[in-house]
Amino acid sequence: xxxxxxxxxxxxxxxxxxxxxxxxxxxxxxxxxxxxxxxxxxxxxxxxxxxxxxxxxxxxxxxxxxxxxxxxxxxxxxxxxxxxxxxxxxxxxxxxxxxxxxxxxxxxxxxxxxxxxxxxxxxxxxxxxxxxxxxxxxxxxxxxxxxxxxxxxxxxxxxxxxxxxxxxxxxxxxxxxxxxxxxxxxxxxxxxxxxxxxxxxxxxxxxxxxxxxxxxxxxxxxxxxxxxxxxxxxxxxxxxxxxxxxxxxxxxxxxxxxxxxxxxxxxxxxxxxxxxxxxxxxxxxxxxxxxxxxxxx
Amino acid sequence: xxxxxxxxxxxxxxxxxxxxxxxxxxxxxxxxxxxxxxxxxxxxxxxxxxxxxxxxxxxxxxxxxxxxxxxxxxxxxxxxxxxxxxxxxxxxxxxxxxxxxxxxxxxxxxxxxxxxxxxxxxxxxxxxxxxxxxxxxxxxxxxxxxxxxxxxxxxxxxxxxxxxxxxxxxxxxxxxxxxxxxxxxxxxxxxxxxxxxxxxxxxxxxxxxxxxxxxxxxxxxxxxxxxxxxxxxxxxxxxxxxxxxxxxxxxxxxxxxxxxxxxxxxxxxxxxxxxxxxxxxxxxxxxxxxxxxxxxxxxxxxxxxxxxxxxxxxxxxxxxxxxxxxxxxxxxxxxxxxxxxxxxxxxxxxxxxxxxxxxxxxxxxxxxxxxxxxxxxxxxxxxxxxxxxxxxxxxxxxxxxxxxxxxxxxxxxxxxxxxxxxxxxxxxxxxxxxxxxxxxxxxxxxxxxxxxxxxxxxxxxxxx
Numbered sequence: 001x002x003x004x005x006x007x008x009x010x011x012x013x014x015x016x017x018x019x020x021x022x023x024x025x026x027x028x029x030x031x032x033x034x035x036x037x038x039x040x041x042x043x044x045x046x047x048x049x050x051x052x053x054x055x056x057x058x059x060x061x062x063x064x065x066x067x068x069x070x071x072x073x074x075x076x077x078x079x080x081x082x083x084x085x086x087x088x089x090x091x092x093x094x095x096x097x098x099x100x101x102x103x104x105x106x107x108x109x110x111x112x113x114x115x116x117x118x119x120x121x122x123x124x125x126x127x128x129x130x131x132x133x134x135x136x137x138x139x140x141x142x143x144x145x146x147x148x149x150x151x152x153x154x155x156x157x158x159x160x161x162x163x164x165x166x167x168x169x170x171x172x173x174x175x176x177x178x179x180x181x182x183x184x185x186x187x188x189x190x191x192x193x194x195x196x197x198x199x200x201x202x203x204x205x206x207x208x209x210x211x212x213x214x215x216x217x218x219x220x221x222x223x224x225x226x227x228x229x230x231x232x233x234x235x236x237x238x239x240x241x242x243x244x245x246x247x248x249x250x251x252x253x254x255x256x257x258x259x260x261x262x263x264x265x266x267x268x269x270x271x272x273x274x275x276x277x278x279x280x281x282x283x284x285x286x287x288x289x290x291x292x293x294x295x296x297x
Numbered sequence: 298x299x300x301x302x303x304x305x306x307x308x309x310x311x312x313x314x315x316x317x318x319x320x321x322x323x324x325x326x327x328x329x330x331x332x333x334x335x336x337x338x339x340x341x342x343x344x345x346x347x348x349x350x351x352x353x354x355x356x357x358x359x360x361x362x363x364x365x366x367x368x369x370x371x372x373x374x375x376x377x378x379x380x381x382x383x384x385x386x387x388x389x390x391x392x393x394x395x396x397x398x399x400x401x402x403x404x405x406x407x408x409x410x411x412x413x414x415x416x417x418x419x420x421x422x423x424x425x426x427x428x429x430x431x432x433x434x435x436x437x438x439x440x441x442x443x444x445x446x447x448x449x450x451x452x453x454x455x456x457x458x459x460x461x462x463x464x465x466x467x468x469x470x471x472x473x474x475x476x477x478x479x480x481x482x483x484x485x486x487x488x489x490x491x492x493x494x495x496x497x498x499x500x501x502x503x504x505x506x507x508x509x510x511x512x513x514x515x516x517x518x519x520x521x522x523x524x525x526x527x528x529x530x531x532x533x534x535x536x537x538x539x540x541x542x543x544x545x546x547x548x549x550x551x552x553x554x555x556x557x558x559x560x561x562x563x564x565x566x567x568x569x570x571x572x573x574x575x576x577x578x579x580x581x582x583x584x585x586x587x588x589x590x591x592x593x594x595x596x597x598x599x600x601x602x603x604x605x606x607x608x609x610x611x612x613x614x615x616x617x618x619x620x621x622x623x624x625x626x627x628x629x630x631x632x633x634x635x636x637x638x639x640x641x642x643x644x645x646x647x648x649x650x651x652x653x654x655x656x657x658x659x660x661x662x663x664x665x666x667x668x669x670x671x672x673x674x675x676x677x678x679x680x681x682x683x684x685x686x687x688x689x690x691x692x693x694x695x696x697x698x699x700x701x702x703x704x705x706x707x708x709x710x711x712x713x714x715x716x717x718x719x720x721x722x723x724x725x726x727x728x729x730x731x732x733x734x735x736x737x738x739x740x741x742x743x744x745x746x747x748x749x750x751x752x753x754x755x756x757x758x759x760x761x
Contacts, residue, residue, distance in 0.1 A: 042434050042725075043412055043415075043416050044412065044415045044416060044434045044435060044437075044438045044440075045434055045437050045438040046438075124585060127582075127585075128582060129580075129582045131518070131580070131581055132580070132581070151581045151582035151585075152582075153582060153584075153585035154581075154582040154583065154584040154585045154739075154740060155740065156740055156741065238585065239525065239584070239585055240525055240526075240527075242524075242525060242527070242584045242585070242733070242736050243524075243584040243736050243737060243740040244733045244734065244736045244737030244740065244741075245733055246740075256729060259409065259412070260725065260729050261725050261726040261728075261729045262434065262724075262725040262726065263725075263726055
């Protein structure tokens with residue numbers, strides 16, 4: 001412990017401000033939320049203790065809750081199964097074939113900097129019905145695929161997929177950047193050595209890039225999973241959870257309940273569920289990756 | 298115009314947050330003083346002396362007073378913005394010791410900020426609330442000061458339209474003063490009606506549906522709506538319910554246990570609403586159009602009809618659609634021969650309430666009294682007098698109000714009664730269930746009985 005050659009008190013003193021902030025701004029509100037979740041409270045008046053009623057109702061008697069859980073995991077699933085592999089693939093291609101990759105990576109990164117409000121409005125116009133000048137529908141009609149047209153954001157069955165596509169598009173560049181950086185950090189001499197041994201091209205990727213990128217890939221997975229669980233802004237801008245809850249996810253459901261329906265206690269219960277799921281997911285993902293990493297060590 | 302407003306609001310918001318934080322900090326002291334009114338603390342005694350002396354004499358004593366005025370007029374292109382600033386400036390000139398701190402937010406931000414402030418008992422001196430059910434939680438929590446005495450001063454009470462203050466009165470105590478009183482009506486584009494071969498606006502719902510079909514055949518979008526903001530569809534639905542119920546008071550009957558949502562009046566209204574949707578009245582993708590996007594379809598002449606509160610008059614008046622007085626208005630027609638077109642969906646406006654814990658209660662009341670007395674006059678001057686909750690003297694025609702505005706004003710004179718919106722009547726949780734249930738009718742055809750049952754269930758689940 002004494003590698004730094006300073007006393008423990010010094011270390012404590014330097015850690016303390018950050019620790020206090022972290023506890024005050026993260027842990028304290030979480031604990032307060034857990035307490036609020038046991039209340040029947042509209043956020044303004046007098047609160048009444050109802051024990052675990054809110055949780056009971058949430059799990060057994062809320063027709064919006066489980067579908068919104070399902071959609072939340074759909075978001076995460078698509079992000080991890082489609083977005084991340086695609087990002088890795090693009091990152092590999094860029095690092096292999098592009099001489100000056102910075103411009104390309106920056107362009108992919110562009111949507112990440114844009115505000116979600118802007119992105120939402122942009123995609124709303126893209127998704128609009130053809131009669132309102134929507135781009136996708138007009139292209140479909142031009143191609144003679146008129147029967148494929150949809151009111152993308154307002155048909156209950158397709159709306160959530162339409163939103164998922166926006167999310168995938170927006171954060172693709174983010175994960176490309178992370179993984180591209182990861183690939184750049186793999187020492188070139190490993191590839192050279194492999195080349196001598198006859199491993200080139202995709203064979204080198206399979207046996208060198210993939211194992212070496214695992215730690216970086218893990219960051220991507222955790223970020224995309226947690227990000228998906230917390231997705232809220234995009235949904236608010238595009239559909240506000242509509243039509244009739246068809247695009248509600250956990251975070252938007254929580255907002256609807258606590259702010260619009262003024263059931264602050266019940267909303268807190270949903271928030272607690274979200275916290276628990278996030279923590280559990282992080283632990284599970286870490287465990288999985290630890291095993292994968294061990295295998296390649 | 299709207300986007301610039303949003304931008305300004307956005308940039309301003311950052312500033313307000315900072316101001317808001319500062320305001321929270323300072324009003325904290327005020328609350329402590331209020332809570333510990335019995336203790337001989339400095340702030341408590343100063344409050345006592347202030348309440349003992351009339352506002353006029355406190356002006357003479359020169360004690361510096363800052364009143365925080367939370368409001369929903371952040372948009373400098375909105376006539377109300379200038380009006381607000383003008384009245385405030387005038388008051389500050391007359392009372393040099395009083396400073397009015399404006400906390401201007403847009404509607405949604407204000408609602409949320411007030412909720413947060415209320416949760417920590419830090420309501421600004423003057424704030425904005427919505428009528429009836431929406432302000433009830435705040436009143437129940439004892440956050441507002443009664444305005445009964447203040448409204449009698451300088452004859453302020455008599456400036457209000459009769460009955461309007463009832464929506465802000467609880468147990469005989471008046472808690473807020475409204476800035477507006479609107480009615481719901483249909484705006485229509487005369488040129489587009491002509492194009493579809495329709496001579497006159499419909500007087501029955503059946504005619505309305507037939508007209509929708511005629512317009513549709515000609516490739517004209519019959520109606521515009523911004524159903525992403527779910528209250529818009531609900532507002533229209535409630536007007537149908539007002540007709541099928543043969544008069545106002547359906548929701549009150551439900552609350553009083555005289556009727557349930559499974560009453561034929563309700564299912565009839567659902568059925569009528571579905572007829573309109575199935576006839577293709579609303580634009581494709583209506584549920585992803587927000588309020589402004591929906592209204593813009595009508596304002597730019599891309600839709601033939603638009604159902605909205607009379608507050609939209611000012612905006613439509615100056616829009617492209619109303620070139621050469623092209624926009625007319627008509628009352629919502631009878632449905633199945635039932636109802637009276639002179640009964641309207643009423644929208645008593647957002648209202649000014651005063652914090653009970655205000656550090657400068659007498660000054661705040663005095664200012665609000667002055668503000669409301671001058672409000673109608675100033676609103677008239679900036680052509681914003683359509684839908685003001687107070688009586689306005691003045692020659693509208695001579696002041697340059699358009700024919701459409703005159704028609705709307707005439708409609709106000711025909712009002713014989715009506716209902717207020719669902720979310721102003723029912724508790725928030727039931728309202729949310731209702732709003733999403735109606736939104737669902739835009740995207741799927743439901744059995745009216747099932748819709749009624751869903752409402753009844755939500756009502757019973759959330760009954761207090």
